[in-house]
Amino acid sequence: MNSNPKVPVYVISGFLGSGKTTVLLHMISHFRNIGKNPGIILNELGDENVENHLFEGQQVVELLNGCICCTIQDDLKTTLKGYINEEVDVLLIEGTGVANPLEIKDVLLDPLYLEHFELQSMISLVDASHYLEYQSFFNSSKEIRALLKEQVTSANILVLNKIDLVSEKELNKVEAKLADELDDHVPIYRTSFGEVPLELMLEKRFHVREVSHSHSTHELHHHHHHHIEATKLRVESPVKKDVLEKQLKKLSKHVIRAKGIIQLADDSRYFEFQYAAGQLRLNMIEKPDGLSPAVVLIGDKLEQDKVERFYKELTEQ
Ligand SMILES: Nc1nc2c(ncn2[C@@H]2O[C@H](COP(=O)(O)OP(=O)(O)OP(=O)(O)O)[C@@H](O)[C@H]2O)c(=O)[nH]1
Known part of the structure; x- marks a missing residue:
């Protein structure tokens, strides 16, 4: 008998193009290989997910036309409600590249959903080949810099991706910057195409005792991806x-x-x-x-x- 009826949930976040879908596809095929049925929630900025074909035959709910974290946060709630009675063994949520993962976490930590879902890990992707460049590129945009930071600081595991595109020297620089922002216990894995060993990727790293009620970022966040x-x-x-x-x-x-x-x-x-x-x-x-x-x-x-x-x-x- 299953002593824990809650559906485990993984949230995959990271800036635009950092490799979220690549990781999501690894995870889906892993779960299918071990006979588990993953539910998938995708969020795209446009009104149509042009990557649809990548998820053929999968149980996917797409939230379009916005970003889970604000404009369609209610849709995320409705979708989660729909999954309460679905036969899924695990739920994988990919936010848009401009999603603030803290807001997604917020929804999952709503008492209504806590009863049914158990957040396992916030997986954050960073594009090693662009992270430093984005810092200066978005120098004039406080919101985007804050978003980039929150995508990192919310991580329970940080996947430093696209290392094939950078030199060791640059990689060390990026890693040093990330280490400054991360808690000591958050591991950083260097990867190409998101290939972190699945047992490490799927480790339960989030524990509900971390929940705090200091969610006053809501207002601020609203304009994070203004531009x-x-x-x-x-x-x-x-x-x-x-x-x-x-x-x-x-x-x-x-x-x-x-x-x-x-x-x-x-x-x-x-x-x-x-x-x-x-x-x-x-x-x-x-x-x-x-x-x-x-x-x-x-x-x-x-x-x-x-x-x-x-x-x-x-x-x-
Ligand atoms: N060279 C290189 N390319 C990669 C790597 N990981 C992913 N890519 C490629 O980068 C592109 C973007 O990867 P995705 O997984 O779609 O990134 P994403 O974060 O889901 O992108 P958005 O949905 O736009 O935010 C694709 O063409 C991937 O094949 C990597 O480690 N190295």
Whole structure:
């Protein structure tokens, strides 16, 4: 008999493009391999999750059009309620890259949900190749710097990801900065593609006694991602890969992250693409069912005219 009927929950957080989905996919396949049924809650900034196909056959609830932590916090509550009577063995929650994980934790620690769910660990991802750069890039934005910090300080385990993209020297610098911000007992694991051994990743590191009622950050937090916006562009016609790459690079000062589904010109097949840390990756996929090709740009102060120019250059080939 199960002496603990509560559903264990893991929250995966981290800034845009840090590797959250990569880790989530590792976790899903681990649980399925050991015969467990994971429930998944995804939160995306756009109104459609263009990464849908990655989760085929999974029990996924998507919270779109906002970020779990504020605009659709109520949706998270409703979704959790829905999971109370579901046959899931574990619940995995991925916030948007601009989610304040403390607010997600807040919901999980509401007495209503504490009865049914047991937070195991707040897993935070940091992109080693961009962490220091973001500190200076967002120098003028107090909110974003605070968010970056909270994504780190809320961690029960910190996954320092994308180490393949940085030198040992830079890595040491990033780690020293993170160690300053973290409690001594929070481990930092250096990884590429989030490959922390699962037994370490899944260790129960959060204990309810840590709960405090000092949640006065709520008001402050509300504007944390004031400048970061997601723009979704429907791109019905085929596009050229080199044009896409060139146009994304042109916007590199403003676009932190882009992703989407496109049909390639001269090829006609469909591809999912990911653009992070200045790198474009394409993966061929089946023609997406019920999902139109689209490009989602996520950026800071992404002005309308720049987006329009991008769209024009991309589609008028
Ligand atoms: N070089 C390198 N690329 C990585 C690593 N981890 C993830 N990526 C790539 O970085 C891109 C973003 O990874 P995701 O896992 O989607 O990141 P995310 O945090 O979920 O992104 P958002 O949902 O936009 O916040 C993808 O193309 C990944 O394949 C890594 O360790 N090294």
